[in-house]
Amino acid sequence: MRKRNKNKPNHTGRNPTSRFARLDHRLLNSPAYRALSVAARALLVELTMLDNGENNGSLYLSIRDAAGRLGMADLSAVRCAFDELQELGFIEMTEDASFHVKVAEKSRARCWRLTWLAGPGRKGPSMTFVERQPPPGTKAHRRMERGLRALKAFRKDRDTGRLPVLDSDTMGGN
Structure with missing residues (x-):
C-alpha cells in the first residue's frame, strides 16, 4: 500500500492540509472597503483567518492579541481599526469582553x-x-x-488592454 502525499488534493479536489481566507470581490470592491485604513484591512484578514467555516460568531480576538498578530505596538491604533470595521459593517461584536470571569470558565476577549x-x-x-x-x-x-x-482607472485600462505592466518596457521586451 502506497502512502499518499498529504499536500496533494484528494479525489474531490480538496487539500486537507491547506486552508484559505475567503475575501469576496463584492467585499473588496465595495466603497466601505476602500474607506478602510491599512491597519483595518490587515485586521480584517486576521479575523478572516480565525474563521474555520463553522465558528463565525465565535471569533475571539482581543485588542492586545490583534496588535501582536499585526506586529503593532500602538494599542489605540488597533482599537481604532476594530472601530472602523464595526462602523463600516464588516464585523459585529457577538460578545463583549468580560474581566470578572475566572480564567478557566471562558475567554475574556x-x-x-x-x-x-x-x-x-x-x-x-x-x-x-x-x-x-x-x-x-x-x-x-x-x-x-x-x-x-484608482479602481475605476484600473478597470478602464484593463478593458482597453492597457495595463501598466503590459505597456512597461521593464519586463524585457527588447
Whole structure:
C-alpha cells in the first residue's frame, strides 16, 4: 500500500492540509472597503483567518492579541481599526469582553462575527458593509474616493488592454 502525499488534493479536489481566507470581490470592491485604513484591512484578514467555516460568531480576538498578530505596538491604533470595521459593517461584536470571569470558565476577549459570512445556526450573512459609507469630509471618505478612482482607472485600462505592466518596457521586451 502506497502512502499518499498529504499536500496533494484528494479525489474531490480538496487539500486537507491547506486552508484559505475567503475575501469576496463584492467585499473588496465595495466603497466601505476602500474607506478602510491599512491597519483595518490587515485586521480584517486576521479575523478572516480565525474563521474555520463553522465558528463565525465565535471569533475571539482581543485588542492586545490583534496588535501582536499585526506586529503593532500602538494599542489605540488597533482599537481604532476594530472601530472602523464595526462602523463600516464588516464585523459585529457577538460578545463583549468580560474581566470578572475566572480564567478557566471562558475567554475574556471580545467575540466577533464577519458580516459577509453565514453566522451561527446557519444565519445568513447580513452584508452590512454594502450600504455603509463614511461621512463626507472625513479622512475615511477621502480614502474611499481615492480608492474608487484608482479602481475605476484600473478597470478602464484593463478593458482597453492597457495595463501598466503590459505597456512597461521593464519586463524585457527588447
